[in-house]
Amino acid sequence: MTQYPAELSALIELLTTLPGIGKRGAERIALAMLKWQPEKLECLAALIGGLPENVTFCPDCGNLASAGSQCPVCLNPGRDRTVICVVEEFTQINAIERSAFYRGLYHVLGGKLSPLSGRHVENLNIELLLQRIDALNAGEIILALSPDVEGQATAAYLGNLLQGRELKVTRLAQGLPAGSDISYADAATIGAALKGRREF
Ligand SMILES: [Zn+2]
Incomplete structure (x- = not known):
């Protein structure tokens, strides 16, 4: 050059x-x-x-948000506040939004359980999830976690944790490529996995 x-x-x-x-x-x-x-x-x-100063994370769900504000999903009065879709990273929210099927809220865990790489229960944003479930009086929690070993271990942990509460816990239908990150799945595949979700 x-x-x-x-x-x-x-x-x-x-x-x-x-x-x-x-x-x-x-x-x-x-x-x-x-x-x-x-x-x-x-x-x-x-x-x-201005990116570092102006774009931060939603204090409620962990999605990207303008500084000092909730994210566009939480701010939208048209969203169903009784359904929370749990994802590992905020990048997956965009993928699910592209499917244009889901109308509820989100919750970003900030990763998945991975004892080998030192990510344990206390490193995930689980406490806030429980608080939100109570505050919103949520009726359904969708566990949209990766179809790999760690994602499924995380789903199993949350499924057990939420047992006994008066809410439906569902997980995505099979069909997402095994071991893949939801962020890169196409909209139609995600839409079908959400539509075919089954009770945990
Ligand atoms: Zn939010």
């Missing part, structure tokens, strides 16, 4: 660290930005620079 001025080379170099952006793609983006109006460039810079 010696043909470019150092500032442009540095930008291209940085862009290649983004997921899905190769050297050629980074070059095209940087060259396109050269033609942008200064205001548009400043807007982009401000949005990126």
